[in-house]
Amino acid sequence: xxxxxxxxxxxxxxxxxxxxxxxxxxxxxxxxVGHVRVGKxxxxxxxxxxxxxxxxxxxxMCEKLLANTIVEEYRYELx
Amino acid sequence: xxxxxxxxxxxxxxxxxxxxxxxxxxxxxxxxVGHVRVGKxxxxxxxxxxxxxxxxxxxxMCEKLLANTIVEEYRYELx
Numbered sequence: 001x002x003x004x005x006x007x008x009x010x011x012x013x014x015x016x017x018x019x020x021x022x023x024x025x026x027x028x029x030x031x032x033v034g035h036v037r038v039g040k041x042x043x044x045x046x047x048x049x050x051x052x053x054x055x056x057x058x059x060x061m062c063e064k065l066l067a068n069t070i071v072e073e074y075r076y077e078l079x
Numbered sequence: 080x081x082x083x084x085x086x087x088x089x090x091x092x093x094x095x096x097x098x099x100x101x102x103x104x105x106x107x108x109x110x111x112v113g114h115v116r117v118g119k120x121x122x123x124x125x126x127x128x129x130x131x132x133x134x135x136x137x138x139x140m141c142e143k144l145l146a147n148t149i150v151e152e153y154r155y156e157l158x
Contacts, residue, residue, distance in 0.1 A: 006120050007120075008120065008122075018121075021121070021123075021144070021145070024144055025123075025140060025144060028140075028143055028144060030136065030139075030140060032125055032126040032127050032136065033123060033124065033125060033126070033140075034123075034124030034125070034126055035122075035123075035124045036121060036122070036123050036124070037121065037122045038119065038120070038121050039119070039120040039121070039122075040117065040118075040119065040120060041085050041086075041087065041117070041118040041119060041120035042097075042100070042115060042116065042117050042118070043087075043114075043115065043116045043118075044100075044104075044112060044113075044114075044115050045112065045113030045114045045115070046111055046112060046113070047111040047112070047113055048111050057109065057111065060109075061104060061107075061109060061112075064107055065100070065103055065104060065107060066100070
């Protein structure tokens with residue numbers, strides 16, 4: 001199974017990378033740009049056919065390594 | 080409109096960050112992990128109600144700033 005994992009900063013946490021992109025887009029002439037938030041996107045192949053087991057594994061991966069749950073939140077899709 | 084943009088390395092381009100995560104997951108005891116690919120995920124608010132115009136704008140942003148189209152590919156969803 002393949003897991004698509006999205007890790008983003010929690011609401012209210014300052015996102016300097018997003019701000020930098022916002023300014024850069026403005027400088028390039030994109031004047032209709034509002035907020036920009038930046039996160040990580042990961043595709044992880046899990047050698048597991050059972051969806052429930054894969055779900056438990058991916059959740060554990062996110063909690064232990066892929067996301068810093070103090071400032072980040074994550075969501076994932078299994079395919 | 081909000082654009083959700085996913086930027087990933089093209090197939091065949093070495094992804095050292097993905098490899099590092101693969102090894103780290105292995106060290107943490109996740110033995111059923113296959114390939115890992117890492118990319119960027121961005122949420123951009125575009126002050127545009129017309130979907131076609133927003134589409135053109137977001138495509139231009141990706142080509143000019145958000146993705147390095149030599150080694151990266153991008154896709155996006157408009158909401």
